[in-house]
Amino acid sequence: MTDVIPGRGQYTEEARLRRLEWLRGRTGAAMPSAEKTGFDARALTGNLENFVGSVEVPVGLAGPLLFDGRAAQGGIVAPLATTEGALIASASRGARAITDSGGVTTRVLSQRMSRAPVFEFADMATALRFADWLRSVRPQLDEQVALVSRHARLIDVDPYQIGRYLHVRCVFETADAAGQNMTTAATWQICRWLTEALHDQDSLRPERMMLDGNLSSDKKVSAVSMLAGRGSRVTAETRISADVVAAVLKSDPAVMVRAHTATVMGAQQAGMVGYGINAVNIVAALFVATGQDIASVHESGVSILSLELDGPDLLATILLPNLVIGTVGGGTALPHQREWLTALGCAGDGGAERFAEIVAGFALALDVSTAAAMVSGQFADAHRRLGRARPVEWLLKADLNAAYLRPPLARCLADPGLVVESVTLAPELHGDGIASELGALGERRKLTGLLPMTVHWTAGDGTPVTADLVAKIKPRGEDLIAGIAMVASRCGREVAQAWDQWGGESDFAGTHRREPAVYRRREPPLTALLPRCFGIVEDDSREAYVILMERLVHTPGPWDSERIDRALRGIGAVHGHWLGRDQQLIAEGWLHRGAGGSHLAKAGELWEALARYNAAEHPGLIGAERRDLLLGAAGSVGFWDQELEAMPRTLVHNDFNQRNVTVADGRLIAYDWELATVDVPQRDVAELLAFTLGPDASEAAVEHHLEVHRDAVAAVSPAATGLVAGADWRRGYHLSLRKLLLSRLQLYTAAHAHREFAFLPAVLDSAFHLWEIEARRDAE
The missing domain is CATH 3.90.1200.10 (Aminoglycoside phosphotransferase (APH), C-terminal lobe)
Incomplete structure (x- = not known):
């Protein structure tokens, strides 16, 4: 087996499958999911190399959020690609509060992209002369930019001298493209022209040059980007009435503002760049959904959030100074990403301003909702887990094999000689209703729900049996109560506190004990009404509670x-x-x-x-x-x-x-x-x-x-x-x-x-x- 990835530079399905087979042989991983992909390999030229598969990220809808922007108007629903539970629910709650109070006002203040080459000179004096000369040839620099791009416009050339080194921050407007590649090409053309123009001028010519000396802060958080802007500089503002804060956010404006003051001081102590709560969650989710440069999430997620009282109401504003986005080029041309951009009304030329306003509006909605949840205790409740004094080896789907199922089948059928020959499991676990869903909220790590299976066994008398069964895998009652507590935490302090006090004695306590007990009973009026039971597992050490029952064909x-x-x-x-x-x-x-x-x-x-x-x-x-x-x-x-x-x-x-x-x-x-x-x-x-x-x-x-x-x-x-x-x-x-x-x-x-x-x-x-x-x- 070669240690060189096969098919380098080849964008074909055949080359992709060769790479996948090579990877399987190298790692021993079966990787059945990687076999399937919705991408045409030929369409990925320029997006990545050595294409082997894709990763599917679920997309959920947040909103609608009412906008009053320059480019974003009306009620807008945002597609958020994420695996973080409660994110979309929280953003939607904030969107509802803002919409019920009249909406959010959004504006893009500027759009910038920078590249900052560094020049090394023989001495400090030469560097200083070069800086003065550079200002005098500004028209020629504009001409060089026009040679490589119809969209990039050079708007600033700022020299920053450090001894014999001169960093030159070239700032561009890049229309609807994010502009990293565009500004790289334009800056390289400028550097080539400078080198040629100074070929015979020893008093000005740099000794060495590098395309970027890190002053541009590409994909990094920096003070210069916060002040000067990088990408779209966009802001959003809303006034949420006290009544809406109480009814929707389950909080109080004055309490939220006091808490905000305390957290700003904490951010200052920590040396945080900017101040925000979790705007980056919206940035990341929209970036993934719409094909933005994921590496730019770091700088794009920086924000400055402000919460103030406006009479009895809450005035909330957010600034995203470094939102690096585009609606043309890069990953925005891929089919799935293009569809989500199109659904937002942002695909193609003219879409970047609207997209920036949408990101800012939903970032503000999420921050407002999270701020309310923090001060009212909902955040902790929504993320809590049941404390356990010992580690638990959770039941896995793979555990439901012949060896695991033989004892409960043998007990239930009163056949100690029974031998399970094989178990064929359905590919997916299905929810079995409200209780299962609430139990999963309380403890997401556990396997719960309905798992269809076909079991082949030989009875003690030698009779072969094939049965289509369902394994009902139950959550603990405690998990169910905790799941309801998470829902209650989103219903405000009054409901949450009342549930905390009385939920433990509700109908939902001990549910994992009750149903197995019912299926063990033998009274004819009850057994006549029950599905046929083939086995019961109650394993407290693994918190595994399973009922094997007949698979029903409903009429x-x-x-x-x-x-x-x-x-x-x-x-x-x-x-x-x-x-x-x-x-x-x-x-x-x-x-x-x-x-x-x-x-x-x-x-x-x-x-x-x-x-x-x-x-x-x-x-x-x-x-x-x-x-x-x-x-x-x-x-x-x-x-x-x-x-x-x-x-x-x-x-x-x-x-x-x-x-x-x-x-x-x-x-x-x-x-x-x-x-x-x-x-x-x-x-x-x-x-x-x-x-x-x-x-x-x-x-x-x-x-x-x-x-x-x-x-x-x-x-x-x-x-x-x-x-x-x-x-x-x-x-x-x-x-x-x-x-x-x-x-x-x-x-x-x-x-x-x-x-x-x-x-x-x-x-x-x-x-x-x-x-x-x-x-x-x-x-x-």
């Missing part, structure tokens, strides 16, 4: 009255089996029940905080009337929840809606039992009806479905029949509906600002409509 169909009744009969049999035996279930230790009374009543301040936040954040979902209903229910929860707690209780699914209930192969299946708990049986009915009936449901339809469910519960046993007969069934449903709206649906609504739930608007309309039906009945 689609509308949720009409017949299907709702079928679901209610299925869950009603489960309710009837355990009705009145809730203490027995609690004593088994696998169901979460907070000690010292109902969590719903104790956490009243959380439900009130959520009602206020949701009404402010989602007025179209939670208007003033709905907010007042929720606040009233939260204020009186200590009374009506006692009534609910006194009613007959049973095992409930506690997440019983059409997202977790289906018909597969003619069977009614309910899955995702991680929130299972003890409650009144009407709890599952209230949720299913809220998700399926719609906002036009009649009282008669509600009465019908309640009757179907009540009959299904009573039919299970004489004990269940007696408890149903002695209970106010409709009242239990009414209070369960109130509980659903006050707690679970409020949490969904708060999260809706950060992760869109397409189902939520219709469910809220339906749930409040059902509440109105019950309120009218009570009033009659």
Whole structure:
């Protein structure tokens, strides 16, 4: 094997694949992802050498942000290429605050690119004479620049003498190009002309010359660039009203300004060049997306941020003095990068000024949002991780092999002689709903979600078996609660503090224990409703909680009255089996029940905080009337929840809606039992009806479905029949509906600002409509 990279200077797909094969042989790395690339090798001439593959960086959308610039006008959405979580969400939050207050004003103050050759002379006097002579030939220098570029314009020639060395800072305007290459060519032409012009003049001729002596600060942060500018010098300003700061940024202008003063002093102590928070995040993300020179991020990300009070409001400005950008040339011509520039309205000639204003506007939006998060504690909450006293060897996808799966399969199937022959995993892990997503927020390093697989095994009697399974890999309850805490931290101090106090006792505690416990049970009413389970893994040392279950083929169909009744009969049999035996279930230790009374009543301040936040954040979902209903229910929860707690209780699914209930192969299946708990049986009915009936449901339809469910519960046993007969069934449903709206649906609504739930608007309309039906009945 040769140690020379093959195909040097060849821009063909064949040469690329030869290089890739050479690299595989040299490193032993398989590199399957490098096999595929969206680039045409022939189009990369001049962009890079030894092309072998590409790296895909995800692009997300931030904004829209309302601009009032010279070139950038109206609402603009920015494509940000990044892998940093919360960056786009934070930039979008800042954009919303600025837009709600009238927008951001942006201006490009100047555009400069410099190159600074250094000349060495025989002595200091010769260097001084050369500097004087250089000023006298300025017209000739302009002529030399015109020979190599139609776009570059020499606007300044500044000599800086250090003994016998003379650094000459040549400053150009470069139109819509970033200009590094353009100014290099123009400066080299100037140097060639100077050398030829002084060939016979010993009193002026330099002894040696170098194209750049580092005074230009190319791709470096420097004081000269801060003062004189390099690239586009662009500024942005906004005035954010105190009301918007409170409603959107969850902070206070005076608090933000005081904190800003303290951090400026810290920056001065550290010797920071400029002052900013994280404008470079926007610079880097837009540079990657649009094909800018990534090496210029260092100097381009320097900023000066100012936060001041303007009466009660916040006045925020930012200056980016060294934004090295272009909309022609270089990587901006590559197809993906060109598309994002085009989407911004910045591609090609005339786009650089608009692009600079967009960068500055979004940089200000991100800094304002981050400043608010820092002073309100959201920044720490959004980046926190659960403390662990020991290192954890996380479960990996590769661990789900034949050796790992044999023990749980053998235990569950009661076949100690079972041998797993092979396991074929799907290429991708799929999310399994809201709980998995929230758990991933709380602990991103862990493998969670649904992994389809095909498993071949030989039973103890020699029978070969092939099964299509799904491994449901669960997050810990603590991870889920921490994920919700991250969402709560973005909802302001009131919601965040209330969640910190009461979230640990919520329905989400211990979820990783509950679902495996459900699948271990053997009661026929429950097993008839569950997917078939093939194995369970609970490994606390690795925080690995896995359920192996059948892979279901769902039968689609509308949720009409017949299907709702079928679901209610299925869950009603489960309710009837355990009705009145809730203490027995609690004593088994696998169901979460907070000690010292109902969590719903104790956490009243959380439900009130959520009602206020949701009404402010989602007025179209939670208007003033709905907010007042929720606040009233939260204020009186200590009374009506006692009534609910006194009613007959049973095992409930506690997440019983059409997202977790289906018909597969003619069977009614309910899955995702991680929130299972003890409650009144009407709890599952209230949720299913809220998700399926719609906002036009009649009282008669509600009465019908309640009757179907009540009959299904009573039919299970004489004990269940007696408890149903002695209970106010409709009242239990009414209070369960109130509980659903006050707690679970409020949490969904708060999260809706950060992760869109397409189902939520219709469910809220339906749930409040059902509440109105019950309120009218009570009033009659």
